[in-house]
Amino acid sequence: MKKLALFLISISFIACQNEKKSVNTVDSTSLAVDTELSFKYDSVKVYSKFPIVVEKVSDTSKAVISYPVFADEKINQFIQQKVLKAGNEGENYTSYLDFANSFIKNFDDFSKENKGYGQTWFMNGKVEVVAQQPHYLSLLFTFVNYEGGAHPNSSFVYLNYDPVNHQEIILDSLLNPGSMTKLTAVAENIFRKNEKLAPGVSLKDNYFFENDKFSLNQNFSVTKEGIKFLYNPYEIKAYAYGITELLIPFTALKDIAKPNGLLNPVN
Incomplete structure (x- = not known):
C-alpha cells in the first residue's frame, strides 16, 4: 500500500x-x-x-x-x-x-x-x-x-x-463510553505486528507520534472487514513511506463497539 x-x-x-x-x-x-x-x-x-x-x-x-x-x-x-x-x-x-x-x-x-x-x-x-x-x-x-x-x-x-x-459520524459515536483507551491498545498491537515491532520497543527513532506514544487519529472508514484508519505522509512517518493504513477487524471490537452500531460484528 x-x-x-x-x-x-x-x-x-x-x-x-x-x-x-x-x-x-x-x-x-x-x-x-x-x-x-x-x-x-x-x-x-x-x-x-x-x-x-x-x-x-x-x-x-x-x-x-x-x-x-x-x-x-x-x-x-x-x-x-x-x-x-x-x-x-x-x-x-x-x-x-x-x-x-x-x-x-x-x-x-x-x-x-x-x-x-x-x-x-x-x-x-x-x-x-x-x-x-x-x-x-x-x-x-x-x-x-x-x-x-x-x-x-x-x-x-x-x-x-x-x-x-x-x-x-465521529469516532466516539461508534464506541461504548470510555472505550477509546481499549481501542487504542488493540490498535497498537496490530500496528506493532504490521510494522514488525516487538512490544515495548520504542517508537522514538522511526515514527512521529507525539511524545513517542502510539495514538489513533480521526481519519477512518468502516469497511466490510472492520474499521480502517489512515495516516498521511509526514503524519507518523517520513514522506517516502507514503500512507500507513491500519485495519481493526470487527472481531477485535466486541467489547468496544456500541450495540447495533456500525462497528457491531452482528451487523
Whole structure:
C-alpha cells in the first residue's frame, strides 16, 4: 500500500503535466449505483493563461476538483464544506470553482513576479464514494498539489456521514463510553505486528507520534472487514513511506463497539 500511494502521487503529477489544455470547464459523468443514494461525478477545471515553455515544450498550470453530486443537497453541502475547509489557507472559499480559481490566481501572481520561473503548478482534488449503507456514507478526499519544491504534497482524508439523520459520524459515536483507551491498545498491537515491532520497543527513532506514544487519529472508514484508519505522509512517518493504513477487524471490537452500531460484528 505504501508503494501504491507513491505510485498514485506520481501518476497524478504526470497526468497534471500532460493533459490537454482548455479554460474553466465543468465535466459531468453519470454513475449508476444499486443503492438508494444515487449520484453522479462532476468536476471543475481551471487552467492558467500563463503557459510555461521549457525547451520548446509548453505546459500550463491547472486545478481540478472532482466530486459526487447527490440528489440530497444536504449531502452535497456536507462534502463541499469539508473539501473547502481542508483546502483553506486563510481564505474563505465559497465553492469548488472559487477554490480552483484561487489556486490558479496564486500561480498567475507568482508567475508575473517571477518571469524566469520554469515550473508549472497543479492541484488535484478528488472525492470518491467508498462505502454506502442506509445510515452510512463514507467518502475519500484525495488532495495532491504542487507549488514548487522537491515533490508534490498529498493528503487522504475520509469523510463519514449519516445520510438519514444528516450528521457527520465521529469516532466516539461508534464506541461504548470510555472505550477509546481499549481501542487504542488493540490498535497498537496490530500496528506493532504490521510494522514488525516487538512490544515495548520504542517508537522514538522511526515514527512521529507525539511524545513517542502510539495514538489513533480521526481519519477512518468502516469497511466490510472492520474499521480502517489512515495516516498521511509526514503524519507518523517520513514522506517516502507514503500512507500507513491500519485495519481493526470487527472481531477485535466486541467489547468496544456500541450495540447495533456500525462497528457491531452482528451487523
